[in-house]
Amino acid sequence: MKLRVAVVYGGRSGEHEVSLRSAESIIAALDPARYEVQRFFIGKEGRWSPHPILPEPGANPGIDVVFPVLHGTFGEDGTMQGLFELAGLPYVGSGVLGSSAAMDKEVTKRLCHERGLPVVEYLVQWRGALDADEVERNFQYPVFVKPANLGSSVGISKAHSREELESALEVAAAYDRKVIIERAILGKELECAVLGNEKPRASMPCEILPSREFYDYDDKYLLGASRYQLPAALTPETTAEVRRLAVECMLAVECAGMARVDFLLEESSGRVYINEINTIPGFTSISMYPKMWEHSGISYSGLVDELIRLALERHAACQTTRYSKD
Ligand SMILES: Nc1ncnc2c1ncn2[C@@H]1O[C@H](COP(=O)(O)OP(=O)(O)O)[C@@H](O)[C@H]1O
Ligand SMILES: [Mg+2]
Secondary structure, three states: OOEEEEEEEEOOOOOHHHHHHHHHHHHHHOOOOOEEEEEEEEOOOOOEEOOOOOOOOOOOOOOOEEEEEOOOOOOOOOHHHHHHHHHOOOEOOOOHHHHHHHHEHHHHHHHHHHOOOOEOOEEEEEOOOOOHHHHHHHOOOOEEEEEOEOOOOOOOEEEOOHHHHHHHHHHHHHHOOEEEEEEOOOEEEEEEEEEEOOOOEEOOOEEEEOOOOOOOHHHHHHHOOOEEEOOOOOOHHHHHHHHHHHHHHHHHOOOOEEEEEEEEEEOOOOOEEEEEEEOOOOOOOOOHHHHHHHHOOOOHHHHHHHHHHHHHHHHHHHHOOOOOOO
């Protein structure tokens, strides 16, 4: 019998279009001899077609496993994962807690810091209580200002002056009630792919070479001008450190299945900082997550197979959990 895979894609986030491309690549890689694909498309307004996955256990008899290919809000942030939990369906990637913790850049930093992992110094401010003076007391310019939840560099600014800081705070606060302000790191941007459940492994890291002052939305999706180097040209020690930290970050944030951990390598100190963790990284045929695995010996279709296997393995392990006394 073929395994019936529900690919859920599109979605309400700003990364709707990227999701469409990721989903087509994944569907093309699913071996038709082994899998039967069912498409669940979610429009930008949140409507499912042809019909939604239902939240009741047993209410989706045609689905063996779900492959969510949704980036960002309402897909990568634990909300969708909550639906699959209610429905009792196995699904690829992180659970509710790992997804929502990873989506929040500040919670990610706290969890990493608590485990002794290096993160860039930062401040938190809330919409309605933005305070440029506090930022200036703590940091020198430039600083990065970000909405705590979101992706694709939306709402993120690099502020070089008081004037830029004030508008950057307003912009970030328009996208999230919680805003984080960070010291700017001058150096390299690195990414590392992680795969697995309890004992995840890390790929060889790559370096992103943005074409602009930082890796912003246009650079990621519109310009196509940023380049990458795979594997990143690092000392063996730094490579090993990045791979170790990637696995540690995945465990600290309690992610599962897959994650792409992004780093900043400070040129002056040689220090590596964890920047963020993405639980449903870009998955097009030219995306970094599958490319890093390809370089580390796992083909795109082999990667998709492994993610489905990990989803079933995790679901089976969860099945043994008791929810009440009898
Ligand atoms: N503290 C920092 N120092 C230097 N560059 C940063 C810093 N934070 C973010 N950036 C730049 O901004 C980009 C987007 O920030 P990031 O935190 O990765 O958010 P997103 O979730 O939108 O990808 C990064 O890829 C990097 O180029
Ligand atoms: Mg990023």
